Amino acid sequence: MKALLALSRGIDWLNERVGRMALWLILASAIVSALNAVVRKAFDYSSNAFLEIQWYLFAAVFLLAAGYTFLHNEHVRIDVLSSKLSPRGRNWIDIIGIVFFLFPFVYETVRLSLPVVINAIASGEMSSNAGGLIRWPVYILLPIGFSLLGLQGVSELIKRVAFLRGLIDDPLVKKNEKTAEEELAEFVRAKQQKEAN
Numbered sequence: 782m783k784a785l786l787a788l789s790r791g792i793d794w795l796n797e798r799v800g801r802m803a804l805w806l807i808l809a810s811a812i813v814s815a816l817n818a819v820v821r822k823a824f825d826y827s828s829n830a831f832l833e834i835q836w837y838l839f840a841a842v843f844l845l846a847a848g849y850t851f852l853h854n855e856h857v858r859i860d861v862l863s864s865k866l867s868p869r870g871r872n873w874i875d876i877i878g879i880v881f882f883l884f885p886f887v888y889e890t891v892r893l894s895l896p897v898v899i900n901a902i903a904s905g906e907m908s909s910n911a912g913g914l915i916r917w918p919v920y921i922l923l924p925i926g927f928s929l930l931g932l933q934g935v936s937e938l939i940k941r942v943a944f945l946r947g948l949i950d951d952p953l954v955k956k957n958e959k960t961a962e963e964e965l966a967e968f969v970r971a972k973q974q975k976e977a978n
Contacts, residue, residue: 782946786940786948792933796852797849797852799845800846800848800852803842804846829908829913836919845925854953868954872944872952875941879934883931883934887930887931887934891927
């Protein structure tokens with residue numbers, strides 16, 4: 782099990798790095814969007830390439846950060862039932878979800894997208910829009926992003942099994958990490974206190 786936990790840590794490290802890189806793509810998308818608006822208003826010029834690069838960047842953020850989101854347990858959950866379960870019950874639910882839903886979905890997505898990517902690269906497929914971009918860079922994000930998500934699924938499965946065997950703490954409990962809601966609440970409280978003073 783030690784080797785599997787080491788593998789899990791390696792996968793976590795990879796998705797942490799990729800996810801942090803994806804954060805910079807959000808900034809790049811905002812800059813491209815702002816430049817597009819300035820050029821369009823100031824010089825009365827527009828290009829479909831500007832719009833498409835924004836779509837490509839958004840796709841990159843969404844797909845490349847999926848594993849990162851899973852790593853930080855920030856993906857969408859339905860806690861109505863699982864919140865009433867014990868930690869062991871919640872981890873069993875995750876194991877079932879990973880094995881019977883996540884892995885088959887990731888496998889099928891990668892299997893079905895690879896021929897599309899290969900065909901787009903071989904044909905040099907271009908956007909049908911005037912001034913559009915080549916398509917394969919955005920197509921290749923699909924198998925890469927889902928592969929990273931699948932790898933994170935492997936890591937999370939290892940952690941769930943290790944927890945059930947009593948080898949690690951509950952991986953579903955966040956360690957010194959605040960949720961987005963907690964961070965927002967703190968920000969609002971600090972702002973209200975500042976305005977009150």
